[in-house]
Amino acid sequence: MIVVAQIATLLAAGVHLLAFVWESLLFRRPSVHEGIFRIPGSDVPAAHLWAFNVGFYNLFLGSGAVAGVVLWWSGHDTPGRTLVVYTCLFMFLAGLALGVSDRLALSRQRGDGVVGALSQSGPPLVALIALAIG
Numbered sequence: 001m002i003v004v005a006q007i008a009t010l011l012a013a014g015v016h017l018l019a020f021v022w023e024s025l026l027f028r029r030p031s032v033h034e035g036i037f038r039i040p041g042s043d044v045p046a047a048h049l050w051a052f053n054v055g056f057y058n059l060f061l062g063s064g065a066v067a068g069v070v071l072w073w074s075g076h077d078t079p080g081r082t083l084v085v086y087t088c089l090f091m092f093l094a095g096l097a098l099g100v101s102d103r104l105a106l107s108r109q110r111g112d113g114v115v116g117a118l119s120q121s122g123p124p125l126v127a128l129i130a131l132a133i134g
Contacts, residue, residue: 001130001131001133002130002131002134004126005084005126005127005128005130005131006072006073006084006127008088008123008126008127008130009065009068009069009084009087009088009123009124009127010065010066010069012065012087012088012091012123012124013061013062013063013065013066013087014062015062015119015120015123016058016059016062016065016091016120017058017059017062019055019058019062019120020055020056020058020059020062021055022036022037022055023052023054023055023058024051024052024055024059025055027044027047027048027051027052027055028044028048033051037051038112061087061090061091061094064083064087065083065084065088065091065124067083068080068081068082068083068084068086068087069084071083072084081131084127084131085128085131087124088125088127088128088131089128091120091121091124092121092124092125092128094120094121095117095118095119095120095124095125096117096121098113098116098117098120098121099113099117099118099121101113102114102116
């Protein structure tokens with residue numbers, strides 16, 4: 001189960017690092033703000049600050065998860081596992097919040113954010129369950 005937890009953690013980190021690239025580096029591209037986030041071009045100036053900062057939250061979470069797995073692999077079990085649990089719990093809870101905002105239709109039609117919420121919360125939940133079992 002340890003290997004499952006580590007792989008799920010790295011997958012969760014990958015999702016968050018990709019989100020960083022989209023939100024902080026590529027947000028102004030129509031294929032990103034319209035295609036991925038469904039934000040019309042006219043709203044980009046207002047949303048850009050939000051997206052840029054949220055992207056860095058995702059960078060820090062993803063980097064923390066990777067650092068936890070690397071520590072774990074290098075024999076520092078307690079700090080590595082602690083960092084993995086913290087970042088995965090944070091990612092899972094943030095994914096739940098995204099799911100709630102989707103259900104409330106806060107910024108777009110209900111259901112448009114389901115894939116994002118599942119992508120954000122699914123892999124860290126698998127990691128947390130694997131850690132609890134194994």
